[in-house]
Amino acid sequence: MLLTLAGGALFFPGLFALCTWALRRSRPAWTDSDCLMISTRLVSSVQAVLATGSGIVVVLSSCSDVVNGRGSGETLGTSLSAASSQQK
Template sequence: MLLTLAWGSLFFPGLFAFCTWALRRSRPEWTDFDCVMISTRLVSSVQAVLATGSGIVVIRSCNNVISDRGSGDTSAISLSAASSRQN
């Protein structure tokens, strides 16, 4: 999990810096604000696509997203069991 966090902490700022640099070189007539705004939107779009893809992987790999548990998570209470205890 920490490795994924480390790669994400490097990938998204690196993508932003690369996009800003590439836009400044390819479109010198654009202001810095324009380059930063387009880079921000591009990075947000990439992040949204990756988040959607990981959500699809989770949904397709589980029979029941609420009650299915990953390996090693046997001591946790499922959401349906927790909600029935509150009622």
């Protein structure tokens, strides 16, 4: 989990810097604020697509019945502890 966090902490700022640099080089007539705005929107779009894709993968691979997926008598506390123990 920590490795994923570190990867995201490097990937998204790196993508932003790369987009900003590429836009400044390819469109010299644009102002800095134009380049920053477009870079921000591009990075946000990439993040949204990746989040949607990961959500679809999780739902399709681990949820056979989304509505009734929790066992009978299971509370939020037991569900969280079960999920925590599965990750370890």
